[in-house]
Amino acid sequence: MVKIGYRTIKTAVGTPLAIWIAELLQLENSVSAGILTILCTQVTRKKSFLAAWHRVAACLLAIVLSFLIFETIGFHPISIGILLLVFIPITVMLRVSPGIVSSAVIILHLYNSHHITLDLIINEIILITVGIGVALIVNLYMPSLDATIRRKQIILERNFTKILEEVALYLREGDQSWSGEEITQTEKVLKEANQLVGRDVENHVLRSEHPYYDYFEMRTKQFAILKRILPLISRLPETSYSQCEQLAHFFSGLADSVHPGNTAVLFLEELESLRQSFDEDPLPKTREEFETRAHLLQLLYEMENYLELKQSFKESDVQHRNRQRKPQ
Structure with missing residues (x-):
């Protein structure tokens, strides 16, 4: 039809x-x-x-x-x-x-x-x-896109949760049965969401800002990080079990906290604890151990960037809301 x-x-x-x-x-x-x-x-x-x-x-x-x-x-x-x-x-x-x-x-x-x-x-x-x-x-009448944009946000957060859950599962059990369809779907959702936000901005001629613009920009950058960490995780050897279990616990908690709210500070603290824990491990003695340590440090660095993006978004969101509430 x-x-x-x-x-x-x-x-x-x-x-x-x-x-x-x-x-x-x-x-x-x-x-x-x-x-x-x-x-x-x-x-x-x-x-x-x-x-x-x-x-x-x-x-x-x-x-x-x-x-x-x-x-x-x-x-x-x-x-x-x-x-x-x-x-x-x-x-x-x-x-x-x-x-x-x-x-x-x-x-x-x-x-x-x-x-x-x-x-x-x-x-x-x-x-x-x-x-x-x-x-x-x-053309003065333009249908509201808020409900459609909100649906894109829900789908996006559900996909982020699934990706992080699959990362945790792989680290904990070495499970490789995930099809990865959420990766392709997320790319599509982000593209559609950004187009919708652009249209909505143009429907409000006197408004230069949009409540969802920064959000989807933040998620786009976070998604790029998630795609970068997948190869890093696949290179971690099974011999580093204790480190993988710690990372699995971290990613499981992160998967349960994918929402518009601000929990980045808590996970940044947990990430710092992980870094200190890995630093206390014995120095690498073989090439494989050295490469594993390098992959772990790179992974922690990428996830730190991931969380800092969310933290920066929430801080700018709070400032924007305060400006809106400020009496003129």
């Missing part, structure tokens, strides 16, 4: 509405109002406002250049070519090139008139106003 999106619905509502308004105003080429509405209906409010600005600026420029070139050179096909040679580079220079297509509609209206009058220019300006105005109005 094909799913109809909100943008499709808004386009289907806005286009006939713009044409109907243009017909009520008895505007010539009233259908063009619907074309402008289609072009300006975007997936976010910010993109819609930006599209409106591009088209308004480009259309007004098109009217001025059309008057100068058509009334000077004449209403000939060659005049359109000359106009476009001038018009397109200027729109690119002014960074309003997305408005070229809609402006072409206005240019052809003026060309087809064979004589540009003040009434015709006013007609085109009202057409632009109606078409773009309706698009902006229908």
Whole structure:
């Protein structure tokens, strides 16, 4: 079953509405109002406002250049070519090139008139106003993405828990039956979540911050660390049983504490205790023991970074909440 999106619905509502308004105003080429509405209906409010600005600026420029070139050179096909040679580079220079297509509609209206009058220019300006105005109005409604983003957060935390549990199981029992599907799924969820947050930011034009932006940024960096530690753990020999058991206990506790709250301080303290414990072990005597010690130290370093990311996130989150509560 094909799913109809909100943008499709808004386009289907806005286009006939713009044409109907243009017909009520008895505007010539009233259908063009619907074309402008289609072009300006975007997936976010910010993109819609930006599209409106591009088209308004480009259309007004098109009217001025059309008057100068058509009334000077004449209403000939060659005049359109000359106009476009001038018009397109200027729109690119002014960074309003997305408005070229809609402006072409206005240019052809003026060309087809064979004589540009003040009434015709006013007609085109009202057409632009109606078409773009309706698009902006229908685009004021944007469905909330909070519930969808929250679901992504829940899936992500569940996957993090599973990954950490599997690490603990491997360290404790050497179990290698894990398929690793959570790794692939987490990459997909992080990508989708960041896209959703980006869309939600653009739907709130006056808001530059988003409560979930830093969270998913933190989880993205933590996930990169988790992917780096997996090869390190697989290189630990079975002979280092006591060290693996200590690490397994650490990862089990970490798996039980994957949530938005702040428990990083406690695990950083536990990590420091592990480091001190490993430092007290006898110095390595063989190459294998030396490599094992190196892998352990690298693993502790990576997990320290993992936890510091969470700690920094919670500290910045607290500061952000305090700023919001501060009376203005």
